[in-house]
Amino acid sequence: MSVEQAQAQEQQASTIRLxxxxxxxxxxxxxxxxxLAGGLLRNQQGAVSVGERIPEFTLTTFDGQTLRSADxxxxxxxxxxxxxxxKPCEQEAADLEAAWRFYQPRGDVLxxxxxxxxxxxxxxxxxxxxxxxYPNGPDLGTRISQAFRIRGVxxxxxxxxxxxxxxxxIGPFRSLSQIKSAIDPLLQP
Amino acid sequence: MGTQSDLRWLxxxxxxxxxxxxxGAGTALAQTPDPRQITDDQVNAIAKHLYCxxxxxxxxxxxxxxxxxxxxxxxxxxxxxxxxxxQIRQYxxxxxxxxxxxxxxxxxxxxxxxxVPPVAILLGAWILVxxxxxxxxxxxxxxxxxxxHLPPEVVKQIEQELRER
Numbered sequence: 001m002s003v004e005q006a007q008a009q010e011q012q013a014s015t016i017r018l019x020x021x022x023x024x025x026x027x028x029x030x031x032x033x034x035x036l037a038g039g040l041l042r043n044q045q046g047a048v049s050v051g052e053r054i055p056e057f058t059l060t061t062f063d064g065q066t067l068r069s070a071d072x073x074x075x076x077x078x079x080x081x082x083x084x085x086x087k088p089c090e091q092e093a094a095d096l097e098a099a100w101r102f103y104q105p106r107g108d109v110l111x112x113x114x115x116x117x118x119x120x121x122x123x124x125x126x127x128x129x130x131x132x133x134y135p136n137g138p139d140l141g142t143r144i145s146q147a148f149r150i151r152g153v154x155x156x157x158x159x160x161x162x163x164x165x166x167x168x169x170i171g172p173f174r175s176l177s178q179i180k181s182a183i184d185p186l187l188q189p
Numbered sequence: 190m191g192t193q194s195d196l197r198w199l200x201x202x203x204x205x206x207x208x209x210x211x212x213g214a215g216t217a218l219a220q221t222p223d224p225r226q227i228t229d230d231q232v233n234a235i236a237k238h239l240y241c242x243x244x245x246x247x248x249x250x251x252x253x254x255x256x257x258x259x260x261x262x263x264x265x266x267x268x269x270x271x272x273x274x275x276q277i278r279q280y281x282x283x284x285x286x287x288x289x290x291x292x293x294x295x296x297x298x299x300x301x302x303x304x305v306p307p308v309a310i311l312l313g314a315w316i317l318v319x320x321x322x323x324x325x326x327x328x329x330x331x332x333x334x335x336x337x338h339l340p341p342e343v344v345k346q347i348e349q350e351l352r353e354r
Contacts (some may be wrong), residue, residue: 025312032305035298085255117242117285118261122232142242 047149050168054079054145054159059112061137062124065179067112069163071121077159078111078179081139081150083118084126089154092172093130096156099179100134109183114139118152160186224262224269232264235274238291239281248291 008009048054054077059067069077080096082089096111103109115123118120120138127136138147151170158167167182223347236250241260249260260281267277279287293299339347 032301035301078268083256100215115209117256119263122259139282140284141282143286143287146286 003138014091018084020031042075045149046163047151047155047168047170048157050165050182052165053163054157054165055144057144057147059114059135059137059144061135062120062127065135065137067135070160073109073163074108074161075147075158076109076183077157078183079110079114079148080111080150080157081116081145081153081155083153084115084122086119086153086173090130092154092156092174093126093132095132095176097130097132098176100132100185102180106108106187108187111135113137114144116145116150117142120140158182158186166187217344224265227265227268231268234260235264235277236261238278239289240291242288247259 040124056068057069059069061067067084078096078099082093096113099105100111103111111132111134113127113132115136115138118126123136123138126132148155154172155171156167156173157165158169160166166186169182173179203289233250237248239249239260241249241252241254241257243253243256247257249257257326263275267280272280282294287294291339293302295303
């Protein structure tokens with residue numbers, strides 16, 4: 001093999017390596033952009049919409065009871081996100097408890113309180129202050145609030161017996177009748 | 190004599206009981222944490238590495254919301270109970286997720302945050318080095334087209350034109 005042939009072969013090999021390098025760099029950039037786009041799209045999405053199935057979640061209450069959303073099919077769920085540091089949450093606390101006491105005897109409506117980014121002592125104090133008796137628990141790892149893509153507190157999600165979201169209240173309920181008017185249509189046979 | 194001996198024994202038992210009770214009381218006091226003994230600096234040393242999800246991009250040590258104040262109070266309480274910084278950070282991660290940390294834990298997709306910047310810098314440096322080398326060293330004669338690759342008549346024509354200039 002002549003020197004020129006060897007040089008030509010070396011040059012060809014170098015060109016191939018460079019092409020592979022460029023290809024890999026472009027691929028890496030593409031994958032990175034896909035990941036970034038996915039993250040941005042997820043951030044842009046609003047809360048879970050009416051008509052969608054709610055995400056599955058598990059809530060461990062302050063009393064140590066474990067509730068799985070999948071096990072609660074057949075009941076109308078009222079899922080309320082709140083926090084002890086949230087002043088608007090206080091406006092609806094008494095009405096939510098009154099609504100719970102109104103529907104509790106039926107057995108087919110369940111209220112769930114989810115304490116968002118709260119500390120346990122303050123959350124417990126809040127529950128005691130407003131005499132809240134329906135199951136409440138912390139949003140461990142903020143997993144439930146992220147699954148529902150909430151924007152803040154208070155937010156309330158009312159879910160039908162099949163697990164489909166039927167009503168969303170962003171901000172506090174204004175009255176007990178407003179809560180009832182959101183739940184009652186879901187109880188009709 | 191018997192009475193004096195009994196008295197001495199009673200006195201000794203009394204002293205031991207007193208020491209025991211005092212020691213016991215001391216232990217009980219030590220088990221009761223007092224968050225007031227923890228300084229703001231101690232709390233902030235941990236808080237500055239944490240971020241409350243409610244107040245995005247504001248470190249916990251300078252965040253003024255009620256939620257952050259409650260978090261700082263919780264740190265104070267845990268410190269008073271003898272928790273280490275690592276334990277407290279772990280507790281916050283378990284309670285509120287990875288996003289409370291100033292730097293993501295190196296696992297899963299989080300590795301991108303650690304790998305992409307140095308790889309990008311190295312890649313950029315490599316491109317720059319290649320570009321500078323290309324300027325300093327013009328193509329070697331071996332990479333230039335060889336005159337012998339040209340047909341002889343073309344070479345003659347070029348030489349002729351060069352002589353005429």
